[in-house]
Structure formats: structure tokens, C-alpha cells
Amino acid sequence: METYSFLRELADSWVLLALCIFYVGAIAWAFRPGSRAVHDEIANIPLKDDAESVNGQDDRPNGAPGRAAEAGPEESA
Numbered sequence: 001m002e003t004y005s006f007l008r009e010l011a012d013s014w015v016l017l018a019l020c021i022f023y024v025g026a027i028a029w030a031f032r033p034g035s036r037a038v039h040d041e042i043a044n045i046p047l048k049d050d051a052e053s054v055n056g057q058d059d060r061p062n063g064a065p066g067r068a069a070e071a072g073p074e075e076s077a
Helices: 002-030 033-043 045-054
Strands: none
Touching: 033 045
């Protein structure tokens, strides 16, 4: 039971501290000043294909089925 007690104390103190530091670091990394352009570009990825379709630059040939028809039976439900 000595190993369990040691690991329990380790997890309650140092591992908790390490995870808190990691969490704060991840938040700081996401909100750093230079990342705004990257986040804006990533946020517009779902809209990119829609904008191309509206402008008439759709890469599907005429008469080709849309995404709903391309999805399998398990995905369309």
C-alpha cells in the first residue's frame, strides 16, 4: 500500500500543479496576439465551399448529386 499512498500524494499535488500550468499555457497559446489571422482563417473553412458555390465556381459537374445524395444511408439520417 506504500506505492498507492505515494502515487496518490503525487497526483494530488505535483500532477495537479502540472496540469494547471499546462491548461494556463494552452489558453495563453490560443489567445496570443499573433494567432488572430490563423484563427480567422480556420473559422472560415466551413464557409469556403459555400462561397465558391455561390460564385459559380463549384467544382462538381452539371447534374452531379449534392453532398446529401453523396452521403451513405447512415450519414443522411
